[in-house]
Amino acid sequence: MNVEKIIKTETQIPIASRTIIHLSLVEGKINEIMTTALKPHGVSLQQFNVLRILRGQKGKPANLSTLNERMVTKMSNTTRLVDKLILKGYVDRMVCPSNRRKVEINITVQGESALSEMDTAMKEAQEKLLKNFTVEDLTALNVLLDKF
Amino acid sequence: MNVEKIIKTETQIPIASRTIIHLSLVEGKINEIMTTALKPHGVSLQQFNVLRILRGQKGKPANLSTLNERMVTKMSNTTRLVDKLILKGYVDRMVCPSNRRKVEINITVQGESALSEMDTAMKEAQEKLLKNFTVEDLTALNVLLDKF
DNA sequence: CACGTACATTTGTCTATACAATTATTGTAG
DNA sequence: CTACAATAATTGTATAGACAAATGTACGTG
Numbered sequence: 001m002n003v004e005k006i007i008k009t010e011t012q013i014p015i016a017s018r019t020i021i022h023l024s025l026v027e028g029k030i031n032e033i034m035t036t037a038l039k040p041h042g043v044s045l046q047q048f049n050v051l052r053i054l055r056g057q058k059g060k061p062a063n064l065s066t067l068n069e070r071m072v073t074k075m076s077n078t079t080r081l082v083d084k085l086i087l088k089g090y091v092d093r094m095v096c097p098s099n100r101r102k103v104e105i106n107i108t109v110q111g112e113s114a115l116s117e118m119d120t121a122m123k124e125a126q127e128k129l130l131k132n133f134t135v136e137d138l139t140a141l142n143v144l145l146d147k148f
Numbered sequence: 149m150n151v152e153k154i155i156k157t158e159t160q161i162p163i164a165s166r167t168i169i170h171l172s173l174v175e176g177k178i179n180e181i182m183t184t185a186l187k188p189h190g191v192s193l194q195q196f197n198v199l200r201i202l203r204g205q206k207g208k209p210a211n212l213s214t215l216n217e218r219m220v221t222k223m224s225n226t227t228r229l230v231d232k233l234i235l236k237g238y239v240d241r242m243v244c245p246s247n248r249r250k251v252e253i254n255i256t257v258q259g260e261s262a263l264s265e266m267d268t269a270m271k272e273a274q275e276k277l278l279k280n281f282t283v284e285d286l287t288a289l290n291v292l293l294d295k296f
Numbered sequence: 297c298a299c300g301t302a303c304a305t306t307t308g309t310c311t312a313t314a315c316a317a318t319t320a321t322t323g324t325a326g
Numbered sequence: 327c328t329a330c331a332a333t334a335a336t337t338g339t340a341t342a343g344a345c346a347a348a349t350g351t352a353c354g355t356g
Contacts, residue, residue, distance in 0.1 A: 015290070027174075130167070228312090249333060
């Protein structure tokens with residue numbers, strides 16, 4: 001990825017700013033590739049993340065707070081996101097019988113099967129993104145990212 | 149930054165997926181800190197970026213295509229963003245006399261002065277973000293990010 | 297058991313982003 | 327000179343995200 005085009009906007013950008021800009025660009029690229037991979041499946045990246053979390057629950061229903069905690073990017077708006085997944089038939093939502101303030105959200109059979117198709121597309125996207133990286137690169141990158 | 153809480157959602161996440169998630173988390177943190185730093189100044193991160201690009205023009209007006217090219221995160225919507233900066237009195241916009249399809253956008257004196265205050269806030273935010281990094285770390289991180 | 301407080305979710309509003317359609321202007325081929 | 331394509335910006339629509347306010351439910355104290 002070429003960061004020079006942006007860097008030239010102002011003269012003498014120090015390495016700190018340069019790194020921040022670089023990270024934004026990379027994140028943008030990741031986002032774009034992932035979103036494109038999911039497009040044929042008609043779900044957004046966030047919807048995909050919710051489905052993955054629900055699958056990870058292995059049948060145990062999740063409530064909204066759980067989803068919010070586990071979601072990679074914070075979502076004030078999980079209600080509306082779940083609404084859309086319900087419309088697609090991928091999840092269902094019921095009021096929690098033991099505590100009627102809560103809701104119980106489950107992935108449906110249809111959702112599981114759609115999700116496994118998405119997995120394939122996402123795996124390909126990931127391989128494309130990381131094609132220039134060795135395992136050592138990835139390890140080093142993770143160590144550096146941990147400093148944030 | 150602790151990525152474990154998310155990682156545990158599914159068992160045995162390979163390093164590739166882990167890295168991607170880690171990057172999203174870091175970008176989210178950067179975004180949050182930057183946005184918070186700009187909040188007292190009443191501009192969004194994107195509006196700040198536009199102002200910086202305009203300052204980088206050193207008096208030469210920019211048209212929308214230029215702004216779009218230079219913007220770190222792609223914006224389909226630069227028109228509306230500029231609208232908001234005009235409302236704040238930070239930029240002005242005129243139809244380009246030599247080619248009436250184009251517009252010329254300039255930063256105002258008021259915009260320049262507001263921008264220099266924002267610079268201070270952003271510099272502090274950046275130092276906070278990168279407090280655990282040495283220059284060598286940043287160089288290494290940039291090299292790795294270039295592989296994307 | 298009534299009251300206030302805390303909890304869990306939903307709703308409203310504003311901004312941002314992606315993408316398609318539209319408008320206005322310019323350039324060009326016949 | 328007219329018709330058509332290309333360019334530049336704007337507008338419309340749908341989704342997403344941040345944040346505050348509102349709703350409904352449960353719990354603890356007197």
